[in-house]
Amino acid sequence: xxxxxxxxxxxxxxxxxxxxxLLVSSDNKHIVVEEDIMSxxxxxxxxxxxxxxxxxxxxxxxxxxSFVLNKVIEYCSHYRGYYLLEDDPDAAPPGRSPVRExxxxxxxxxxxxxxxxxxxxxxxxxxxxxGSCARAIADMIRGKTTEEMREIxxxxxxxxxxxxxxxxxxxxx
Amino acid sequence: MTIIARSAPSPHPSWIxxxxxxxxxxxxxxxxxxxYGGTALxxxxxxxxxxxxxxxxxxxxxxxxxLRTKHNALAPISRLPVEIMTRIFSLVACAExxxxxxxxxxxxxxxxxxxxxKVTFVCRHWRNIALGSPSLWAANISLxxxxxxxxxxxxxxxxxxxxxxFLDRDAGFDxxxxxxxxxxxxxxxxxxxxxxxxxxxPGSILDVIIRPAPLLDTLDIVxxxxxxxxxxxxxxxxxxGDDAPQLRHVLLHxxxxxxxxxxxxxxxxxxxxxxxxxxxxxxxxxxxLMALQKMKSLQYLxxxxxxxxxxxxxTTARVPHLVHLDVRGRLSSCGNLLRHLEVPNTASLDxxxxxxxxxxNDALESFFSAFNTFLCRDGQSTPxxxxxxxxxxxxxxxVGTPNxxxxxxxxxxxxxxxxxxxxxxxLFSHRTNAEDGWSNLSFMMAVCDLLSSAHTLTLSADIVGxxxxxxxxxxxxxxxxxxxxxxxLRTSDKAARVLCFGLSLCRDARSAETDWRDMVKxxxxxxxxxxxxxxxxxxxxxxxxxxxxxxxxxxxxxRFHEEMKARLMARARAGxxxxxxxxxxxxxxxxxxxxxxxxxxxxxxxxx
Numbered sequence: 019x020x021x022x023x024x025x026x027x028x029x030x031x032x033x034x035x036x037x038x039x040l041l042v043s044s045d046n047k048h049i050v051v052e053e054d055i056m057s058x059x060x061x062x063x064x065x066x067x068x069x070x071x072x073x074x075x076x077x078x079x080x081x082x083x084s085f086v087l088n089k090v091i092e093y094c095s096h097y098r099g100y101y102l103l104e105d106d107p108d109a110a111p112p113g114r115s116p117v118r119e120x121x122x123x124x125x126x127x128x129x130x131x132x133x134x135x136x137x138x139x140x141x142x143x144x145x146x147x148x149g150s151c152a153r154a155i156a157d158m159i160r161g162k163t164t165e166e167m168r169e170i171x172x173x174x175x176x177x178x179x180x181x182x183x184x185x186x187x188x189x190x191x
Numbered sequence: 192m193t194i195i196a197r198s199a200p201s202p203h204p205s206w207i208x209x210x211x212x213x214x215x216x217x218x219x220x221x222x223x224x225x226x227y228g229g230t231a232l233x234x235x236x237x238x239x240x241x242x243x244x245x246x247x248x249x250x251x252x253x254x255x256x257x258l259r260t261k262h263n264a265l266a267p268i269s270r271l272p273v274e275i276m277t278r279i280f281s282l283v284a285c286a287e288x289x290x291x292x293x294x295x296x297x298x299x300x301x302x303x304x305x306x307x308x309k310v311t312f313v314c315r316h317w318r319n320i321a322l323g324s325p326s327l328w329a330a331n332i333s334l335x336x337x338x339x340x341x342x343x344x345x346x347x348x349x350x351x352x353x354x355x356x357f358l359d360r361d362a363g364f365d366x367x368x369x370x371x372x373x374x375x376x377x378x379x380x381x382x383x384x385x386x387x388x389x390x391x392x393p394g395s396i397l398d399v400i401i402r403p404a405p406l407l408d409t410l411d412i413v414x415x416x417x418x419x420x421x422x423x424x425x426x427x428x429x430x431x432g433d434d435a436p437q438l439r440h441v442l443l444h445x446x447x448x449x450x451x452x453x454x455x456x457x458x459x460x461x462x463x464x465x466x467x468x469x470x471x472x473x474x475x476x477x478x479x480l481m482a483l484q485k486m487k488s489l490q491y492l493x494x495x496x497x498x499x500x501x502x503x504x505x506t507t508a509r510v511p512h513l514v515h516l517d518v519r520g521r522l523s524s525c526g527n528l529l530r531h532l533e534v535p536n537t538a539s540l541d542x543x544x545x546x547x548x549x550x551x552n553d554a555l556e557s558f559f560s561a562f563n564t565f566l567c568r569d570g571q572s573t574p575x576x577x578x579x580x581x582x583x584x585x586x587x588x589x590v591g592t593p594n595x596x597x598x599x600x601x602x603x604x605x606x607x608x609x610x611x612x613x614x615x616x617x618l619f620s621h622r623t624n625a626e627d628g629w630s631n632l633s634f635m636m637a638v639c640d641l642l643s644s645a646h647t648l649t650l651s652a653d654i655v656g657x658x659x660x661x662x663x664x665x666x667x668x669x670x671x672x673x674x675x676x677x678x679x680l681r682t683s684d685k686a687a688r689v690l691c692f693g694l695s696l697c698r699d700a701r702s703a704e705t706d707w708r709d710m711v712k713x714x715x716x717x718x719x720x721x722x723x724x725x726x727x728x729x730x731x732x733x734x735x736x737x738x739x740x741x742x743x744x745x746x747x748x749x750r751f752h753e754e755m756k757a758r759l760m761a762r763a764r765a766g767x768x769x770x771x772x773x774x775x776x777x778x779x780x781x782x783x784x785x786x787x788x789x790x791x792x793x794x795x796x797x798x799x
Contacts, residue, residue, distance in 0.1 A: 171313075
C-alpha cells in the first residue's frame with residue numbers, strides 16, 4: 019500500500035471543472051495530474067474512491083521515480099477516453115494481440131526502463147500497459163537461444179550440470 | 192610434479208560444502224599456501240590430494256553458481272512479479288506458435304512449436320516460474336514429442352484444461368494410435384482439440400469423438416488429403432458421448448453422416464463442415480434445418496460441398512444471431528438452402544456456386560429466385576442494408592457461351608434486391624472450365640447489376656490473368672457503366688494496364704473501338720457524372736509490372752508508371768482525385784513510386 023499524506027486545498031484544486039490528483043514519486047517529485055487521465059489505473063481509482071468515502075483529498079505516494087511516473091502518465095494521457103480491451107477483464111481475449119503502433123514507439127526504451135515501466139504499471143494495475151510491456155519483452159527474447167536471452171536480459175546461467183540436463187525438475191537451494 | 196603436503200588436508204572440511212562464497216574463500220584460499228609442502232606423496236596420499244582438489248573445484252563451482260544465482264536475483268528482470276513473468280513466457284509461446292503457422296520456411300526448417308521451452312533453460316528462477324505455471328503447459332500439449340514428453344507436459348498442466356494441437360501435417364508426422372490414445376485418456380479434461388494432418392486413421396479419430404468431453408470448447412479436425420480422408424460417423428454412436436456441454440466451435444473436414452441430431456450441437460457458436468467433394472449420402476435438408484433451428488447462438492456457419500439434399504420442404508430455420516454464412520456447392524443445393532434459411536440482415540454471405548453446363552435455365556432461374564428471396568426475406572423487397580456480399584461465382588462462368596435467356600432472367604432477380612444502396616463487396620473469380628474470360632465477365636456483368644451498388648470490387652488474379660486473357664477496354668467499360676458507387680477496386684496485372692488509361696476518362700463511351708486517349712469530358716456534365724468510376728477512392732494493384740510498355744507516344748514508349756501518373760493528374764484536375772494507391776508485389780522502382788507520390792498517397796510493400 020502506498021503512503022498517503024494529507025494535502026491542503028491550495029495544493030490540489032478541489033471539486034471544480036477539473037479534478038486533479040497529486041502524485042508523489044519516490045524521488046519526492048510532486049506531479050499534479052487530472053484524475054480522468056489516471057482513471058485507467060485501477061489502483062488510483064480505488065484510492066480516489068477512498069478519498070470520496072472520507073471526503074478528504076490526499077496525495078498519493080508512489081514507489082517509483084518521477085521519470086517512470088511521467089512515462090506512465092504519458093501513456094495514460096495518450097489513451098485518455100479510449101476503451102482498451104485489455105483493461106476490461108471480462109472482455110480481454112486470451113492469447114496474443116498485436117502491439118499497437120504507438121505503444122511500440124512509446125516502449126522503445128532501454129531494457130531497464132522497460133522493466134521499470136512494467137513494474138510501475140503492475141503496481142498501478144494498468145493492464146493494457148502491463149500487456150504492452152510484456153509483449154515488448156516477449157518480442158525481445160522470442161526465437162533467441164538461451165545464451166542470447168541471458169545476454170539480453172542480464173542473467174547468468176546458474177544451473178548445476180545435473181539441473182541443466184534434467185529440465186523437468188524444479189531447482190531448489 | 193612433486194606435491195609436498197605439510198599437513199594432510201581434511202577430506203571434507205566444512206567450507207567445501209558451503210555455498211557461501213565468503214566461507215569458501217576464507218577456508219580455501221586463505222590457507223592454500225600452507226596446504227602442500229616438499230615431501231613426496233605416497234600413492235594413497237596423492238589420490239587423497241586429488242580428491243581434495245576435486246572437492247575444492249566442486250565447492251568452488253557451487254559457490255560460483257551461488258554467486259550467479261545471487262546476481263540473477265538482483266537482475267531487474269528477476270524483480271518482476273511471477274505472474275508477469277508467466278505472461279511473458281506465455282506470449283513467447285503464442286508468438287512462436289503464430290510464427291510457425293505463418294512462417295515461409297520449408298516445413299522442416301520452421302521454428303519449433305515448443306521453442307518457448309528454452310526459457311526453462313535460461314536460469315533456475317525462470318525454470319521454477321515456468322514449471323510452477325500449469326497454464327503454460329496446458330496451452331499447447333504437443334503430440335509429436337515422445338510419449339514421455341507428452342505425458343510430462345500433461346503432468347505439468349496439473350488440473351488446468353488442456354489444449355491438444357497436432358498441426359504438423361506438413362512436417363512429416365503421422366497421426367498414430369498412440370497419439371489418439373493419449374487424447375482419449377485425457378479427453379475429459381481437454382478444452383481444445385485441434386488435429387490437422389495428412390494421413391488419417393478414421394478408426395482412431397472415431398474412437399476419440401464418441402467419448403464424453405465435458406470441458407471441450409473447440410473441436411477441429413482438418414485433413415490434408417482430399418480423397419482418402421473421408422470418414423463416416425457411425426450411425427449408432429453418440430457424438431462426444433452426448434456429453435460436451437461446453438462445445439462452442441466445430442470444424443470438420445470430410446466427415447460424412449454428421450450427427451445433426453446430436454444435442455451437443457445446440458450451444459454452438461461456429462459450425463464449419465467442409466467436404467472436398469460431394470458424397471453420395473448428403474444429409475437430409477429437414478434434419479439440417481431442424482438442427483440449425485436449435486442452435487440459438489450460432490454466429491458462423493460454413494457448409495462447403497455435400498450440401499443437404501434438396502427437398503420440397505416448407506420448413507424454415509431461423510438463425511437469429513448469424514454473423515457470417517459461407518455456402519459452397521451445386522447451384523441448386525445453394526439455392527435450396529438459402530430458400531430455407533432466415534438470417535439477420537447484417538449477416539455477410541460468402542457464396543460460391545458450382546454451375547455446370549448440365550444446369551438448366553430453370554435451375555439457374557430457380558437459384559436466383561431463391562437468392563432474391565434470401566436477400567429480401569421479408570417480402571418487402573427491402574435489401575440487406577449494409578451486408579458485405581462476396582459473390583464468388585466459381586464455375587458458373589463455365590457456362591461458356593453467354594445464354595441470352597439466362598442472362599435476361601438472371602438480371603431481373605438481384606437487381607431488385609440491391610437497388611437501395613446496399614454496400615456490397617464483390618469478388619469475381621473462376622477456377623474451372625471457363626474457356627473464354629470475356630464471356631465469363633459478360634456473364635458476371637449480366638448477373639451482377641449488383642455492381643450498381645457495389646462498394647468494393649475485387650477481381651482475383653485467376654479471372655484477369657491466369658488464363659492468358661488480358662482485359663480490354665470493353666470489359667472495363669462494362670464495369671464502369673455499372674459501378675458508379677464503387678470506392679475500392681482491387682485488381683492485378685492483366686486487367687490493370689488498360690485500366691490505367693480509363694482512370695481519367697468518361698464512363699459513358701460505349702464502344703470498345705473508341706480511342707480512350709482521345710476521349711474528353713463531355714461538356715455540360717460534372718466530373719462525378721462523367722468520369723469513369725467517379726467514386727473511386729482507392730486502387731489496389733497486385734503483381735503489376737510497371738516496367739511494361741503500355742503504349743507508344745510517337746517514337747517514345749510510355750511505361751506504366753508514366754501513364755498512371757498522367758492519368759491520376761488528369762483525374763485530380765477533373766475534381767475526382769484518387770486518394771490512395773496500394774501496391775502489392777508489383778515490379779516497380781522506388782524512384783517511380785516517389786514520382787507517383789506527388790499525385791497520390793501510396794501504400795507500397797517495398798518490393799521492387
